[in-house]
Amino acid sequence: MRLVTSERLDVLDELRVPYELVADADQAASEPTDSFPLPGFAVLRQTDRAHAPRLRWPSDSSHIAGSSRLHHIDGIPFFARLIPDSVLRELSIQHGWVAAVDVLDEAERRVGSVWREPDGSLVLPFGPNEAIRNLTMERYRHLDGPGDAQRSSGFALRAYYLLRPLLPRRLQLAMRRLFSRIQARTSFPRWPFEPARHDLARRIYSFVVEITDAPPPWIAPWPGPYSWALVLTHDVETAVGYDKMLEICALEEARGYRSSWNFVPRRYRVEDARVEQLTHRGFEIGIHGLYHDGRDLESVEMIRERLPAIREYADRWGASGFRSPATQRQWEWMGLLGFDYDSSFPDTDPYEPQPGGSCSWLPFFIEDLVELPITLPQDHTLFVILRRADASTWIDKAHRLRDRGGMALMLTHPDYMTDPTIESAYVSFLDEFRRDPSAWQALPRDVAEWWRRRAASHLEPSGDGWRVVGPAAHDAAIQTKPPS
Numbered sequence: 435m436r437l438v439t440s441e442r443l444d445v446l447d448e449l450r451v452p453y454e455l456v457a458d459a460d461q462a463a464s465e466p467t468d469s470f471p472l473p474g475f476a477v478l479r480q481t482d483r484a485h486a487p488r489l490r491w492p493s494d495s496s497h498i499a500g501s502s503r504l505h506h507i508d509g510i511p512f513f514a515r516l517i518p519d520s521v522l523r524e525l526s527i528q529h530g531w532v533a534a535v536d537v538l539d540e541a542e543r544r545v546g547s548v549w550r551e552p553d554g555s556l557v558l559p560f561g562p563n564e565a566i567r568n569l570t571m572e573r574y575r576h577l578d579g580p581g582d583a584q585r586s587s588g589f590a591l592r593a594y595y596l597l598r599p600l601l602p603r604r605l606q607l608a609m610r611r612l613f614s615r616i617q618a619r620t621s622f623p624r625w626p627f628e629p630a631r632h633d634l635a636r637r638i639y640s641f642v643v644e645i646t647d648a649p650p651p652w653i654a655p656w657p658g659p660y661s662w663a664l665v666l667t668h669d670v671e672t673a674v675g676y677d678k679m680l681e682i683c684a685l686e687e688a689r690g691y692r693s694s695w696n697f698v699p700r701r702y703r704v705e706d707a708r709v710e711q712l713t714h715r716g717f718e719i720g721i722h723g724l725y726h727d728g729r730d731l732e733s734v735e736m737i738r739e740r741l742p743a744i745r746e747y748a749d750r751w752g753a754s755g756f757r758s759p760a761t762q763r764q765w766e767w768m769g770l771l772g773f774d775y776d777s778s779f780p781d782t783d784p785y786e787p788q789p790g791g792s793c794s795w796l797p798f799f800i801e802d803l804v805e806l807p808i809t810l811p812q813d814h815t816l817f818v819i820l821r822r823a824d825a826s827t828w829i830d831k832a833h834r835l836r837d838r839g840g841m842a843l844m845l846t847h848p849d850y851m852t853d854p855t856i857e858s859a860y861v862s863f864l865d866e867f868r869r870d871p872s873a874w875q876a877l878p879r880d881v882a883e884w885w886r887r888r889a890a891s892h893l894e895p896s897g898d899g900w901r902v903v904g905p906a907a908h909d910a911a912i913q914t915k916p917p918s
């Protein structure tokens with residue numbers, strides 16, 4: 435099967451589905467075409483099939499009136515501009531299209547449709563790239579619609595973080611718990627599990643399947659034989675955590691795990707001998723801000739000012755990854771810090787000072803940077819703010835991520851593990867998955883390295899099937915079932 439498209443489709447790129455990009459994909463086949471051109475729409479079709487139906491969607495460059503809003507398709511929430519039925523109705527009557535799938539607005543009213551042409555071609559009323567990017571890049575946070583609770587609490591929350599150093603600890607906690615109740619009312623992203631982005635990708639893949647002979651092949655997200663990934667990371671906040679961390683290392687080693695430890699270079703003393711010893715034992719070291727003052731990503735000027743010092747510590751410790759304090763993040767700036775990977779985007783976290791999330795449980799690229807999203811709730815949120823008593827939220831979510839072939843990336847702090855409830859919950863979590871042969875227990879730097887190799891590899895026809903070509907050829911697995 436050969437696919438051609440006139441425009442990149444992010445969902446297919448992420449899956450590594452093979453296709454060719456050609457400007458006039460609509461007419462590129464030698465076979466006659468039943469379909470008429472639709473200006474402003476991108477097109478995908480199979481070339482080695484006569485009268486192949488098309489999948490069309492509004493081109494990235496086409497002008498759609500209005501702003502991106504919340505919609506639903508088959509119960510999946512997404513944010514995008516929409517070409518409503520009222521605009522496409524005339525075309526649909528002219529060409530005999532039928533409404534195949536409803537697109538609903540926030541109030542569950544039907545406002546648009548995926549149209550089916552008489553030859554089986556499909557027309558999407560929204561741009562799939564826009565819909566996926568609005569989630570990954572957290573653009574939905576600045577759109578109309580849900581998140582109003584977040585916005586109204588935004589000012590109070592900023593004021594709180596400004597005043598926090600002046601407040602006694604008990605009052606700090608009481609206020610955080612109060613905010614958490616407001617934050618919990620956020621309707622999107624849902625917490626602790628938000629499948630919208632991956633559900634939408636799967637739905638778009640299913641539209642591609644509808645217009646092709648067979649499901650297009652793609653490269654599995656994880657190296658064989660693994661079906662999901664489990665990644666343990668820690669941020670060492672203060673000297674208290676620095677003193678506690680070796681106990682946690684021992685707990686992990688006893689269960690066959692290794693993890694990454696993100697240090698703050700200028701907040702407490704980090705001994706070279708400690709770094710050497712951890713590295714020797716198979717742990718990874720990363721950087722967790724320069725001072726942990728929430729200012730590293732304040733402006734491009736600040737990044738430039740701090741960069742030499744940050745790079746110096748990264749080189750000294752062999753650190754290839756960065757975790758921003760308080761998950762502070764700015765899509766366009768993360769790459770300026772010069773790391774191989776960043777791990778500062780939650781998938782969903784309404785409780786952080788910067789609430790939201792990428793809705794992704796797989797790594798993704800920010801330009802040339804690999805982003806490894808934090809996909810399990812943080813220990814402080816779960817046990818201190820929400821006062822949970824055990825590991826069940828962690829374990830439940832990890833099971834759901836395992837079912838969907840995702841990456842369970844955990845962030846805990848040795849500083850809080852001085853609390854026996856948190857430490858024993860962590861140990862239960864480790865015990866739950868220690869003998870799971872389907873889990874790739876990997877260091878974040880290994881996941882980033884794999885993600886680059888996978889992205890640099892592609893599928894080529896081979897005999898009756900397909901083969902992986904490129905740096906992931908020896909350990910990548912080929913899939914033809916729908917992505918999960």
Ligand SMILES: [Zn+2]
Pocket residue numbers: 669670671722726759760
């Ligand atoms: Zn921190």
